[in-house]
Amino acid sequence: MPRVLIVAYGNPLRCDDGIAWRAADALAPKVSASEVEILRLHQLTPELADTVRIFHAVIFVDAASCDRSQNKPGMIRLEEIRGGTSEPARFSHVLSPKKVLDLALQLYGASPSAFVITVAGKNFGHGDSLSAPVASALPELVARIEHLIKQSNP
Amino acid sequence: MKQESTIVIDPVTRIEGHSKITLHLNEDGRVEDARFHVTQFRGFEKLCEGRPFYEMPSLMARICGICPVSHLIASAKACDSLLAVRIPPTADKLRRVFGLAQVTQSHALSLFHLSSPDLLLGMDADPTKSNIFGVAEANKELALDGIRLRQFGQKIIERLGGKRIHPAWVVPGGVSEPLTEANRDAILEALPEALAIAERTLEWFKSIMERFREEISTFGNFPTMFMGIVKKDNGLTFYGGKLRIVDASGHVVADDLDPTNYDDYIGEKVEPWSYLKSTYYKPKGFPDGVYRVGPLARLNVADRCGTPRADQELAEFHELQRTAVLSSFHYHHARLIEILYCIERLESLLNDPEILSKHVRAVARPNALEGVGACEAPRGTLFHHYKIDEQGLIRWVNLIIATGHNNLAMNRSVLQVAKHFVHGRRLTPGMLNRVEAVIRCYDPCLSCSTHAVGQMRLQVQLIGPEGEVLDEVARA
Numbered sequence: 001m002p003r004v005l006i007v008a009y010g011n012p013l014r015c016d017d018g019i020a021w022r023a024a025d026a027l028a029p030k031v032s033a034s035e036v037e038i039l040r041l042h043q044l045t046p047e048l049a050d051t052v053r054i055f056h057a058v059i060f061v062d063a064a065s066c067d068r069s070q071n072k073p074g075m076i077r078l079e080e081i082r083g084g085t086s087e088p089a090r091f092s093h094v095l096s097p098k099k100v101l102d103l104a105l106q107l108y109g110a111s112p113s114a115f116v117i118t119v120a121g122k123n124f125g126h127g128d129s130l131s132a133p134v135a136s137a138l139p140e141l142v143a144r145i146e147h148l149i150k151q152s153n154p
Numbered sequence: 155m156k157q158e159s160t161i162v163i164d165p166v167t168r169i170e171g172h173s174k175i176t177l178h179l180n181e182d183g184r185v186e187d188a189r190f191h192v193t194q195f196r197g198f199e200k201l202c203e204g205r206p207f208y209e210m211p212s213l214m215a216r217i218c219g220i221c222p223v224s225h226l227i228a229s230a231k232a233c234d235s236l237l238a239v240r241i242p243p244t245a246d247k248l249r250r251v252f253g254l255a256q257v258t259q260s261h262a263l264s265l266f267h268l269s270s271p272d273l274l275l276g277m278d279a280d281p282t283k284s285n286i287f288g289v290a291e292a293n294k295e296l297a298l299d300g301i302r303l304r305q306f307g308q309k310i311i312e313r314l315g316g317k318r319i320h321p322a323w324v325v326p327g328g329v330s331e332p333l334t335e336a337n338r339d340a341i342l343e344a345l346p347e348a349l350a351i352a353e354r355t356l357e358w359f360k361s362i363m364e365r366f367r368e369e370i371s372t373f374g375n376f377p378t379m380f381m382g383i384v385k386k387d388n389g390l391t392f393y394g395g396k397l398r399i400v401d402a403s404g405h406v407v408a409d410d411l412d413p414t415n416y417d418d419y420i421g422e423k424v425e426p427w428s429y430l431k432s433t434y435y436k437p438k439g440f441p442d443g444v445y446r447v448g449p450l451a452r453l454n455v456a457d458r459c460g461t462p463r464a465d466q467e468l469a470e471f472h473e474l475q476r477t478a479v480l481s482s483f484h485y486h487h488a489r490l491i492e493i494l495y496c497i498e499r500l501e502s503l504l505n506d507p508e509i510l511s512k513h514v515r516a517v518a519r520p521n522a523l524e525g526v527g528a529c530e531a532p533r534g535t536l537f538h539h540y541k542i543d544e545q546g547l548i549r550w551v552n553l554i555i556a557t558g559h560n561n562l563a564m565n566r567s568v569l570q571v572a573k574h575f576v577h578g579r580r581l582t583p584g585m586l587n588r589v590e591a592v593i594r595c596y597d598p599c600l601s602c603s604t605h606a607v608g609q610m611r612l613q614v615q616l617i618g619p620e621g622e623v624l625d626e627v628a629r630a
Contacts, residue, residue: 042219042319046267046286046297047305099287106290107298 002037003056009041016121016134020061026142044095049103053110057152060097064118071120074133079116177572188569191428199551207542212322223256224531226324228538231527233326238521244511245328250393254496259307260532261489264597266300278584299351306348313337328515349497356490372574373592374482374567377402378444380451388457392530398455404478413528432561447534447559449488454478461498467491485595557598567592
């Protein structure tokens with residue numbers, strides 16, 4: 001039974017929004033399927049609460065927008081998150097990582113350790129290629145996820 | 155001085171896609187007119203032109219993340235017509251399994267994730283609690299059941315199609331891969347839990363209906379026709395058959411209609427205030443030809459479900475009204491009966507030994523230049539109509555999506571609810587929520603019927619005759 005879940009989410013047909021799926025592709029051959037499970041999703045839905053509850057650690061991988069977080073394209077940010085601490089929900093069928101953890105805690109009493117790691121994107125237009133700064137950030141993103149896996153799966 | 159005003163609800167929340175509602179008030183502050191505007195734009199009919207026809211199922215699946223399977227099926231059926239082939243019996247059955255799984259998960263999303271906050275917490279509940287977290291707080295089992303039932307449908311789709319969203323397993327001529335014994339057994343193993351969830355949710359729903367007497371009498375409770383595809387024996391089906399239309403008294407208006415000739419009896423009208431077309435029954439003209447589709451309509455047009463438990467529930471459902479069941483509030487009830495039917499049908503199909511046959515695809519070159527595919531999507535009747543050239547390239551596409559069929563009825567429903575619940579020049583969240591909740595009964599999928607852009611935000615405005623804002627409520 002894998003102990004670590006990687007939730008790579010975004011739209012691979014919207015350029016930099018597909019960075020998480022690229023990272024998942026790069027990670028897959030580097031990790032043991034018996035230790036790490038990788039999910040590629042378009043968005044986070046309530047059903048994910050039922051999945052995350054059985055893992056020791058969950059790592060959410062996503063693209064971030066530059067304008068909102070004042071990131072520079074390609075900048076990687078890591079945040080540790082936990083359930084039971086976030087703001088009221090705005091939607092019923094599309095959730096943030098924190099809300100997934102809230103639901104896992106509320107419904108199942110599950111509280112896996114969890115991280116959100118994001119890469120600031122530059123181009124979210126139609127297409128399946130990454131912008132130059134985001135493509136350059138991919139190796140470091142993968143390395144940092146690998147490091148988190150090692151931390152979470154000693 | 156008395157003055158006319160307009161209320162704008164923009165966007166409508168807890169539905170699939172983006173829309174707004176405007177309510178027009180008269181000088182006394184009473185609602186005189188209402189409109190449900192779909193504010194997103196779709197372009198699928200145009201962007202497909204020039205593509206090879208065999209790409210269509212995969213392209214069409216991209217129309218929607220909730221019901222891609224219905225688009226796959228309707229599209230593949232249109233392509234079957236272009237090939238002029240009869241698909242292998244096992245492929246037919248597997249497509250049905252795929253469709254039933256999708257109806258189950260889509261109905262579960264609508265009922266549990268989008269509408270159960272209204273049903274469990276009430277229409278006047280705190281908007282910040284009207285979501286799955288509020289449901290989980292008030293009734294944990296209901297929230298868990300919603301998650302499990304939706305997972306059940308999604309996992310079947312994943313087992314058959316390789317992924318939950320936008321699978322490309324349904325192809326012109328059949329399906330691309332047969333069902334394995336292991337996957338068949340895994341699905342069968344999950345059926346009892348799904349059936350138990352459907353049964354207890356239906357019982358729960360029936361137990362709370364009394365609380366919504368006022369909503370039942372005002373949520374789209376008016377005479378219209380109802381349309382749906384039925385089997386040859388007039389039984390419920392999602393995959394294919396003949397079209398049947400009944401009137402508000404339950405009498406058959408038209409029967410044995412060939413879905414491929416839809417253009418003979420279904421008209422489409424464009425309104426300047428919405429990207430969503432309104433369809434109507436041509437013999438009665440626009441707008442008198444208003445009809446409804448989807449769960450309520452299917453249970454009004456079908457004589458039977460054809461499975462034991464669903465038939466018991468259908469009989470009880472028909473006792474709600476001597477005529478056709480008219481209130482759109484009962485879409486929820488009908489949705490739950492359909493979930494029950496889907497699970498029973500899945501069991502029957504998966505226990506058929508032929509379901510594991512390896513003969514799942516007929517191969518041919520195009521033998522016709524025009525093809526129509528139709529099926530019952532979760533929200534109602536779905537048509538895909540393609541024309542190709544001699545090289546097999548798409549030259550023309552027309553799609554009629556379930557939500558479009560319901561457009562006229564949704565508009566009338568909003569007006570009925572607003573007239574009953576919205577008064578004066580002050581707005582309350584409960585008023586506003588009921589206007590949205592009647593739309594949720596139809597479970598419109600605007601991403602399907604148009605194409606999603608923009609961000610969700612709710613804003614209600616009272617606007618005076620000179621354009622001045624008299625009152626405003628906004629949800630960020």
